[in-house]
Amino acid sequence: MTPPTPPPLSRVRWTSAVLLAALGAGTVRAGRRLRAIPVLPAAPPVSAGVPGAAGWRLLTARGVEPDAGTFLAACAYADREGLRVLDLLPADLPAERALGLLRLVDPARYRRDRLGEGRGAGFAVLVAAEVLARAGVDPGGPGADPAELLALTRRLKEYAAGATGLAIAPALSCGPAAGSAGRAAELRAQGLPPGALAAAQLSGLALLAAVALRQGRWGAAAAGLYWLQPYLALGGPGSPLRPADLGRATAARPVRSLGAALRTAVAAEGTRADGTTGSSGHSGHSGPAAAAYRADLARGTGRFFEPRRPDCPWCGAGPLAVRVRMPDQLQGKPGRFTLEQCGACGHVFQNPRLTPQGLEFYYRDFYDGRGGEGAGTVFGRLGAAYRGRAEMLLPYADPASWLDVGTGHGHFCNAARDVWPRTRFDGLDMGDGVCEAERRGWVETGYQGQFPEFASKLAGRYEVVSMYHYLEHTRDPLAELDAAATALAPGGYLAIELPDPESRMARLLGPAWLPWFQPQHQHLIPAANLREALADRGFTVLAEEHGPAHQGNDFFGAVALTATRLAPDPDRPWGPPPTGRARALAGAVRVAAVPCFAAAVVLDALRTAAARRTDGGNAYRMLARKDAS
Numbered sequence: 001m002t003p004p005t006p007p008p009l010s011r012v013r014w015t016s017a018v019l020l021a022a023l024g025a026g027t028v029r030a031g032r033r034l035r036a037i038p039v040l041p042a043a044p045p046v047s048a049g050v051p052g053a054a055g056w057r058l059l060t061a062r063g064v065e066p067d068a069g070t071f072l073a074a075c076a077y078a079d080r081e082g083l084r085v086l087d088l089l090p091a092d093l094p095a096e097r098a099l100g101l102l103r104l105v106d107p108a109r110y111r112r113d114r115l116g117e118g119r120g121a122g123f124a125v126l127v128a129a130e131v132l133a134r135a136g137v138d139p140g141g142p143g144a145d146p147a148e149l150l151a152l153t154r155r156l157k158e159y160a161a162g163a164t165g166l167a168i169a170p171a172l173s174c175g176p177a178a179g180s181a182g183r184a185a186e187l188r189a190q191g192l193p194p195g196a197l198a199a200a201q202l203s204g205l206a207l208l209a210a211v212a213l214r215q216g217r218w219g220a221a222a223a224g225l226y227w228l229q230p231y232l233a234l235g236g237p238g239s240p241l242r243p244a245d246l247g248r249a250t251a252a253r254p255v256r257s258l259g260a261a262l263r264t265a266v267a268a269e270g271t272r273a274d275g276t277t278g279s280s281g282h283s284g285h286s287g288p289a290a291a292a293y294r295a296d297l298a299r300g301t302g303r304f305f306e307p308r309r310p311d312c313p314w315c316g317a318g319p320l321a322v323r324v325r326m327p328d329q330l331q332g333k334p335g336r337f338t339l340e341q342c343g344a345c346g347h348v349f350q351n352p353r354l355t356p357q358g359l360e361f362y363y364r365d366f367y368d369g370r371g372g373e374g375a376g377t378v379f380g381r382l383g384a385a386y387r388g389r390a391e392m393l394l395p396y397a398d399p400a401s402w403l404d405v406g407t408g409h410g411h412f413c414n415a416a417r418d419v420w421p422r423t424r425f426d427g428l429d430m431g432d433g434v435c436e437a438e439r440r441g442w443v444e445t446g447y448q449g450q451f452p453e454f455a456s457k458l459a460g461r462y463e464v465v466s467m468y469h470y471l472e473h474t475r476d477p478l479a480e481l482d483a484a485a486t487a488l489a490p491g492g493y494l495a496i497e498l499p500d501p502e503s504r505m506a507r508l509l510g511p512a513w514l515p516w517f518q519p520q521h522q523h524l525i526p527a528a529n530l531r532e533a534l535a536d537r538g539f540t541v542l543a544e545e546h547g548p549a550h551q552g553n554d555f556f557g558a559v560a561l562t563a564t565r566l567a568p569d570p571d572r573p574w575g576p577p578p579t580g581r582a583r584a585l586a587g588a589v590r591v592a593a594v595p596c597f598a599a600a601v602v603l604d605a606l607r608t609a610a611a612r613r614t615d616g617g618n619a620y621r622m623l624a625r626k627d628a629s
Contacts, residue, residue: 016211016218023225030099030233036107037089039168039240040073057132059152060124062143063175064090070171074126077167083111084128084160087120087153088169091242095230095249096256097121098241102233104190111165114414115380117191118157118164122146123174125153128160134439135159147182151189159440161414168240183260184267191377195268201261205254227253289369290573296361297574301335304358308351312342314478314529319343320351323501326511326518329561331371332568332575333362337518341501348501348524353475362519367408367431370573379411386415388548389468389497392623396542397493399423399463405451405484406470410437426462428454452476455483462487466495469619472521478533485537490628494539496621497549502526503618505554505607514557515618527620539624550617552608555600563593 053075058066070088078086089101098121105119123146132139135156144152157164184194208226211219225232231250234241243249249256311318323341328334340351354362367375389412393399400423404413407427414437416425427434427443428451438446447454465484471477484494499515500506501524506513515521531541567589570578611617 013211013215013218015207016215016222019208019211019222020218020225023222023229026103027225027229027233030102030229033102033105033107034098034234034239034241037166037168037240038077038107039170040070040077040088042069042073055129056126057129057139058124058126059139059149060143061122061146061149061175064123064143064172065175066124066169066172070169071126074167074169078126078128078165081165082163083165084131084163085118085153085156085165086126087118087164087166088124088126088172089121089166089241090123090172090174091168091170091240092173092244093121093123093241094174095234095243095246096260098234098243099230105166107166111162112418113383114161114418115383115386115411116157117377117380118154119190120150120153120166122150122153122186124169124172125149125156127156131156131159134441136439145185147185147189150186154190161440161442162417170240174244182263182267184264187264191373193268194264198261198265198268201257202265205258205261208254223254229253287573289365293574297334301358304335304355304361305352306355309353312345312347313349313476313523314347314525315342315345317342317344323348324511324516326516327565328362328519329511329565330517330520331362331366332564332572334574335362335519339516339518339524345529346502346526347529350519350522353522354519358519365573366520368433376409379408382411383415385551386412387419389466389495389621390416390419392495392543392545392621393464393493394419396623396625397463399493401462402426402464402466403428403458403462403487404443404466404468405429405480406467406473407434407437407443407446409433410440410442410446412466412468413437414440414442423464452479452483455486458487460487460489462492463489464493464495468495468497469499471496471525472498472517472523475522477523477525481533481537485539485626488626490626492626493542494534494624494626496530496624497619498525498530500524500527500546500618500620504616505618509554509558512558512561513618514553514561515551527622530622534622534624538627540627541622541624543621543623545615545621546619547612547615547617549619549621550608550611551619552604552611554607554618555603556597559593559596559600563589563596 053072056071056075056078058071058074060066066088074086074088078084089098093101101119101121110116110119127139135158137152137155184198187194187197208223212223213219215222228250230243230246230253234243235246235250310320312320320340320342323339325336325338327336338351339348341348365371399420402413402416402420402423402425404410404425404427407413407429408431410425410427410433413425413427416423424444425442426445426447427437428447428449430449432448434443434446434448437443447458465488467480467484471480474480481494488494499517499521501515503513503515506515515524527544527546531544534541567582567586568575570582570586608617
């Protein structure tokens with residue numbers, strides 16, 4: 001008897017197969033993460049006392065009423081584990097909220113990830129009183145919206161970077177607070193874009209419906225797995241959660257998901273991430289910030305530029321040639337900027353250079369204010385780069401003191417503590433972020449001001465000075481190197497990372513190459529020039545890395561810059577009042593950019609792999625030792 005012929009590969013519904021694999025992996029991951037969340041043990045007897053209980057505050061959402069035993073058990077657990085912030089998950093946490101949290105948080109890594117954003121359920125959080133004080137948080141009276149608690153947990157983790165955890169409280173119930181806050185508000189409180197996530201959810205539901213209708217058993221299996229996912233991930237014997245709505249959430253999941261996505265999309269359109277409303281016409285063009293921009297622009301942008309110089313600021317020679325011209329592609333503020341290159345030494349610099357007034361204008365609302373949250377999110381995702389920078393010093397020293405110049409909010413110092421736990425990290429920067437870094441404990445001491453102005457006060461005090469993507473922002477990088485030589489003790493180390501103007505991608509992408517970063521980058525220094533300048537100041541270069549310093553954002557950055565140039569944010573307070581046409585164009589460009597961003601992610605992954613192998617990325621690191629005199 002002839003065995004049956006197996007079905008040809010053409011009968012395999014690949015879209016459904018991919019969906020099945022993705023949903024299956026997500027379901028297994030959610031179950032694994034759920035079982036990794038610790039469960040609070042039974043509370044100790046009240047007569048035994050709880051060390052440190054008086055130093056804790058338990059903040060809850062409206063309608064959540066924890067018993068004394070839960071509070072005592074949480075205090076005891078936090079004290080034992082060395083935690084300063086502990087988010088408590090009610091045992092009856094709604095199913096979709098639990099799945100959403102498990103998509104965001106890997107409990108096995110959450111505490112160790114010093115840069116990871118604070119996440120929680122939004123119902124109860126135990127906080128050490130000293131953390132509340134450092135964060136400047138007044139919890140006020142009892143009860144808050146879940147969205148408010150989610151935002152608070154996110155903020156508090158910044159003040160307890162390595163001491164924030166999650167735990168399930170078996171005796172805690174969500175109460176009526178479970179449905180009191182809108183999903184859009186909760187997503188926004190967690191720093192997530194509700195509009196984009198709603199669009200993604202609607203697209204996913206449409207895709208599942210299409211494969212279920214058109215791809216037979218494979219499509220039905222994919223849709224069925226999505227339908228049953230809440231029960232498969234959260235139900236079953238031994239689950240530490242008992243969602244009160246698990247049956248309803250599973251049985252009606254497609255309908256409930258569609259309704260939630262539509263409500264989120266409507267709410268996201270009505271209110272924007274910065275708190276301003278969208279289509280109603282009340283945008284970022286009202287208020288004191290917009291008035292200040294209008295006053296600045298009424299005086300013209302000419303005063304923001306110095307006269308063009310005829311020679312190279314690095315070597316004093318020439319001739320000079322235009323390397324690239326571009327508008328402000330970062331924020332879409334008025335002005336055009338030119339980078340010229342020295343024919344003698346290859347130095348690339350902004351010419352004409354911005355005045356101090358110009359720098360203030362073009363930096364405003366980028367790292368703080370309107371753009372502060374976005375910048376913080378980007379810096380918080382550079383953990384691997386920060387670790388690579390810190391590890392570069394491992395073969396050479398075990399420093400006791402480290403000054404990070406251009407530290408911003410201290411993200412590098414916070415991450416570097418995993419590599420150098422006994423090192424004292426101080427930070428210096430022009431912005432207010434360095435003061436916030438000190439309050440968070442990410443740096444021991446924060447110096448606010450210009451490095452050359454502090455150099456004599458800090459003379460010989462540090463074993464390491466680092467300048468990571470800092471020199472290119474300065475008006476006089478040679479003066480900054482002089483300041484570093486002064487602040488370092490003899491035998492100390494200077495670590496520098498810079499964009500590489502000799503990168504091939506700079507020529508391939510032209511004005512869309514992200515490291516040009518106009519108008520903020522004033523100098524782009526070839527590696528040979530930096531080596532020579534360090535030697536002139538008594539340094540010996542010990543190591544130089546190009547591939548490991550590569551930042552995998554060439555193509556993604558090019559798409560982002562192009563999209564911003566084609567359709568700037570219509571609500572930017574320095575732009576003209578938005579029209580319906582401008583909003584429609586911005587929306588169309590965002591939609592059209594989605595597949596471009598997806599392709600850019602793939603290209604950047606390939607580009608990063610090639611850069612690691614060829615040691616030819618878009619940036620370089622250099623480590624030098626100050627010679628003993």
